Amino acid sequence: MDAVETGRLRAYDIAHIIHPQFHLADHRDAIIFERGEGAVLTDSEGRTYIDALSSLWNVAVGHGRRELADAAAAQMATLGFSNSYTGYANVPSIRLTEKLLSLVYPDMSGIFYASSGSEANEMAIKTARYFWSVSGKPSKMKIISREEAYHGGTMAATAVTGMAPFHKGFGPEPPDFVRVPTCYHYRCQWCADKPSCTLACADNIEATIVREGADSVAAVIAEPVHGAGGVIPPDPGYWPRLRAICDRHDVLLIADEVITGFGRTGRWFALEHWGVQPDMMTIAKAVTSAYVPLSAFIASERVHRAILDAPADAKFMIGCTNSAHPTACAVALRNVQILEDEGLVARAEQLGHRLNDGLARLLEMPNVGEVRGLGLMAAVEVVADRATRASLPGGAGPRLVVALRERGVLTRVKGDSILFAPPLVTTEAQIDRIVDATGDAIEAVATEVGGR
Numbered sequence: 001m002d003a004v005e006t007g008r009l010r011a012y013d014i015a016h017i018i019h020p021q022f023h024l025a026d027h028r029d030a031i032i033f034e035r036g037e038g039a040v041l042t043d044s045e046g047r048t049y050i051d052a053l054s055s056l057w058n059v060a061v062g063h064g065r066r067e068l069a070d071a072a073a074a075q076m077a078t079l080g081f082s083n084s085y086t087g088y089a090n091v092p093s094i095r096l097t098e099k100l101l102s103l104v105y106p107d108m109s110g111i112f113y114a115s116s117g118s119e120a121n122e123m124a125i126k127t128a129r130y131f132w133s134v135s136g137k138p139s140k141m142k143i144i145s146r147e148e149a150y151h152g153g154t155m156a157a158t159a160v161t162g163m164a165p166f167h168k169g170f171g172p173e174p175p176d177f178v179r180v181p182t183c184y185h186y187r188c189q190w191c192a193d194k195p196s197c198t199l200a201c202a203d204n205i206e207a208t209i210v211r212e213g214a215d216s217v218a219a220v221i222a223e224p225v226h227g228a229g230g231v232i233p234p235d236p237g238y239w240p241r242l243r244a245i246c247d248r249h250d251v252l253l254i255a256d257e258v259i260t261g262f263g264r265t266g267r268w269f270a271l272e273h274w275g276v277q278p279d280m281m282t283i284a285k286a287v288t289s290a291y292v293p294l295s296a297f298i299a300s301e302r303v304h305r306a307i308l309d310a311p312a313d314a315k316f317m318i319g320c321t322n323s324a325h326p327t328a329c330a331v332a333l334r335n336v337q338i339l340e341d342e343g344l345v346a347r348a349e350q351l352g353h354r355l356n357d358g359l360a361r362l363l364e365m366p367n368v369g370e371v372r373g374l375g376l377m378a379a380v381e382v383v384a385d386r387a388t389r390a391s392l393p394g395g396a397g398p399r400l401v402v403a404l405r406e407r408g409v410l411t412r413v414k415g416d417s418i419l420f421a422p423p424l425v426t427t428e429a430q431i432d433r434i435v436d437a438t439g440d441a442i443e444a445v446a447t448e449v450g451g452r
């Protein structure tokens with residue numbers, strides 16, 4: 001596409017599309033993507049970039065997959081959509097459910113499909129409350145979530161999101177949502193000065209349940225590894241401790257695997273790392289590698305049973321027009337087959353070592369405070385001073401994004417942490433280029449903002 005047409009489209013986009021997390025000043029130089037192949041995206045003027053965050057953590061099998069296009073086309077030509085409300089079903093959603101239940105935690109039994117991660121979390125939260133309501137404990141309604149969490153943009157999903165900017169300007173938050181500190185060891189109020197996590201953050205969740213009253217708490221929701229909040233992997237003892245706390249107080253544990261699911265951490269699902277089973281889990285993003293939207297919450301036997309056995313006057317009245325969408329489910333089935341056929345879960349683990357080891361070498365730089373990650377997820381936290389962990393003078397994060405973009409690498413930041421989650425098909429050479437570009441970009445930005 002020529003520069004004139006690109007300019008026209010860009011002007012129309014700015015004038016008329018309200019983008020997520022929008023601010024006009026941030027959108028002036030928007031890249032208009034035109035094509036993608038593997039880990040590489042090409043813009044409307046022919047520039048190429050390594051997609052180091054799999055776009056939004058979701059294009060797991062990479063761009064330009066003909067197999068997924070064919071799966072969508074075949075299903076659309078057969079049955080593009082049909083009603084999945086009670087009394088109706090379709091073939092791809094049943095086949096996908098069989099497949100997913102064979103991959104997720106052993107105790108999982110029932111799947112409710114939606115279209116976005118936000119909806120999946122919204123419905124999981126409503127279902128946790130519904131569970132207690134039909135289980136004779138209707139006072140258990142509070143939902144506990146963690147700072148730095150990102151769970152989505154709808155009302156309840158935002159209420160459990162732990163980052164302040166997502167709450168500003170949208171009026172009062174709904175009642176009965178309680179947020180607690182998370183397992184961010186590098187900046188932990190309890191143990192940042194200690195060599196490893198003391199799990200005080202997990203114990204604080206127990207104290208919170210006790211303080212609020214266990215008879216008022218429905219569920220704790222958490223990402224196995226924080227994604228947008230800064231790629232924060234927990235201490236290995238964290239999830240087993242959280243599971244035990246929830247069991248002790250009869251509180252449901254909801255794992256938001258919207259980012260961590262489908263191989264991202266080197267396991268099909270991230271809680272496998274620590275041998276923990278949730279009561280509910282949510283999935284989205286990489287279930288279809290984002291070629292079409294699909295999400296779900298998956299309920300354990302216990303939660304599912306409550307829905308199956310509900311009395312006639314307590315029907316499970318949650319609706320989504322696109323629930324169990326046949327085309328989305330057909331694409332998901334094909335996507336999961338690609339993950340299996342190409343051994344991409346194991347590949348994520350191997351590539352993750354290369355990425356994390358490469359980034360760890362940047363710790364020699366004076367402005368790299370911490371490198372953390374799990375599987376093919378990683379973050380580099382940039383600081384002004386390693387000893388004090390002080391941040392760089394304001395605005396370094398966005399500059400890091402621009403500096404990386406100028407070096408042909410696309411990613412996002414949380415504060416001054418640069419986030420990485422490239423497609424599971426990224427080549428070794430591309431991983432090395434991401435690492436090299438990151439070192440260069442940090443060097444350039446630290447010099448520019450006067451952090452050294």
Ligand SMILES: Cc1ncc(COP(=O)(O)O)c(C=O)c1O
Binds near residue numbers: 056151228256259285
């Ligand atoms: C962990 C997590 N949960 C939920 C969501 C919300 O998903 P969606 O944007 O599809 O609504 C996101 C989105 O990034 C996410 O990272």
